[in-house]
Amino acid sequence: MNTDVNTDVNTIHGNILTPGGWIAGTLSFTDRVAGIDGSATDPQQNGGDYILPGFIDLHVHGGAGKDVMEGGDAIRTIAAIHARHGTTSLLATTMTAPPEDIDVALAAIGAVVRERRKGEARVLGAHLEGPYINSGKLGAQPNYARAATLAEVKRLETLAPLRVITVAPEIAGHLGLVRELADEGVRVQIGHTLGSYEDGVAALEHGAAGFTHLFNAMSPLHHREPGMVGAALAHAEYAELIPDLLHVHPGAIRTALRAIPRLYCVTDSTSATGMPDGEYMLGRHTVHKCMGGVRLPDGTLAGSTLTLDQALRNLVGMGLSVADASARVSTNAADYLGLPERGRIAPQAWADFVVLDRDLKLKAVYIEGECVDLNDA
Incomplete structure (x- = not known):
């Protein structure tokens, strides 16, 4: 996955929290959300990561x-x-x-x-x-x-x-x-x-x-x-x-x-x-x-x-x-603040999201499609 160039389409998989509920599937994004593919799920019924706004x-x-x-x-x-x-x-x-x-x-x-x-x-x-x-x-x-x-x-x-x-x-x-x-x-x-x-x-x-x-x-x-x-x-x-x-x-x-x-x-x-x-x-x-x-x-x-x-x-x-x-x-x-393009994972919203494990520990952070180095000093 390449997250250095925001015009490239990147993907990540897991339990995606959308405005309509949880989707088990794939999130596609550049600097904005390009698409969400999958099916409705109850994340308590599977072991996948959480993908939250x-x-x-x-x-x-x-x-x-x-x-x-x-x-x-x-x-x-x-x-x-x-x-x-x-x-x-x-x-x-x-x-x-x-x-x-x-x-x-x-x-x-x-x-x-x-x-x-x-x-x-x-x-x-x-x-x-x-x-x-x-x-x-x-x-x-x-x-x-x-x-x-x-x-x-x-x-x-x-x-x-x-x-x-x-x-x-x-x-x-x-x-x-x-x-x-x-x-x-x-x-x-x-x-x-x-x-x-x-x-x-x-x-x-x-x-x-x-x-x-x-x-x-x-x-x-x-x-x-x-x-x-x-x-x-x-x-x-x-x-x-x-x-x-x-x-x-x-x-x-x-x-x-x-x-x-x-x-x-x-x-x-x-x-x-x-x-x-x-x-x-x-x-x-x-x-x-x-x-x-x-x-x-x-x-x-x-x-x-x-x-x-x-x-x-x-x-x-x-x-x-x-x-x-x-x-x-x-x-x-x-x-x-009146910012409909932030705070949610939805098509054309900014690709701002976090990935957490089942203990709610951070695994990844994306800001406008860019992956943050969590170990950066």
């Missing part, structure tokens, strides 16, 4: 010792390590920071968006997680929070595509901005917020599309004060969640899965991803990786070391089917 991560801060806020080639290093864990496309995610730091990060993201190199996940644009958040709910964000203006957002958009922007809707002026950004096709997410249930409902009515790392850094659910979590559980179509089993208890994950139809998973991964225990940077913060977690010196969780292949295994370990778990790490995120 490539993973899509809409919240990535770092990996392999590199942080998005460094700018430069750090973005490429991050895109490469996540590709080796099955992520075929992602949003590079910024931190709350001084304007000059955000400019550096976005300029680097913009360069990578324009040119994907061999072995890198496709960087679709930026997730601007800060600085338009509530300083009273920073989580692991540095304290450079400030109110947003449309003029500033438009200037930042000249540096890189802003596909997702996190805002705290209770900040004065933000509801109007949510409407303006939503009208321009930006996915506005509610996060790092002290807002009430009513604030959340109002933001959704103004065009907010989702919630940033559901349950974390937002007002919690109480039966007399439902909070922002209550607004999400009662009204959201989409929300992102970190399924590392540290940020959110499995019981809360199950609650969200029942309540939010298109819940999707993100890693919120940091520079410590794929690295040994020790000190790393998260924006202007020093964070500590120990025993699989990443924390500030005061013990606050500060992102994760999760990768989406492990997220898939965690979901299946909780009892989700492979098909349902696949949607949570791929298709739902693609649909959230």
Whole structure:
């Protein structure tokens, strides 16, 4: 099989997860899916590999010792390590920071968006997680929070595509901005917020599309004060969640899965991803990786070391089917961004897919038809 030249038709065989269900057969592809031949199957009845849509991560801060806020080639290093864990496309995610730091990060993201190199996940644009958040709910964000203006957002958009922007809707002026950004096709997410249930409902009515790392850094659910979590559980179509089993208890994950139809998973991964225990940077913060977690010196969780292949295994370990778990790490995120040619294995979709064995361990990753070297240092 030749995957170096995308005009060549390549083939791979196994249990293929398609929008219409499982097919046991052959997937043909160039840089896009050329065809799927086979018959309907129940993969539990055979021993073949799983062929799933490539993973899509809409919240990535770092990996392999590199942080998005460094700018430069750090973005490429991050895109490469996540590709080796099955992520075929992602949003590079910024931190709350001084304007000059955000400019550096976005300029680097913009360069990578324009040119994907061999072995890198496709960087679709930026997730601007800060600085338009509530300083009273920073989580692991540095304290450079400030109110947003449309003029500033438009200037930042000249540096890189802003596909997702996190805002705290209770900040004065933000509801109007949510409407303006939503009208321009930006996915506005509610996060790092002290807002009430009513604030959340109002933001959704103004065009907010989702919630940033559901349950974390937002007002919690109480039966007399439902909070922002209550607004999400009662009204959201989409929300992102970190399924590392540290940020959110499995019981809360199950609650969200029942309540939010298109819940999707993100890693919120940091520079410590794929690295040994020790000190790393998260924006202007020093964070500590120990025993699989990443924390500030005061013990606050500060992102994760999760990768989406492990997220898939965690979901299946909780009892989700492979098909349902696949949607949570791929298709739902693609649909959230309005990308019908990603997140699914279908004719003319991008040839982004992963091959896993029966233990859900990665055997191969293809990005736009190109096979990724999983052993690349």
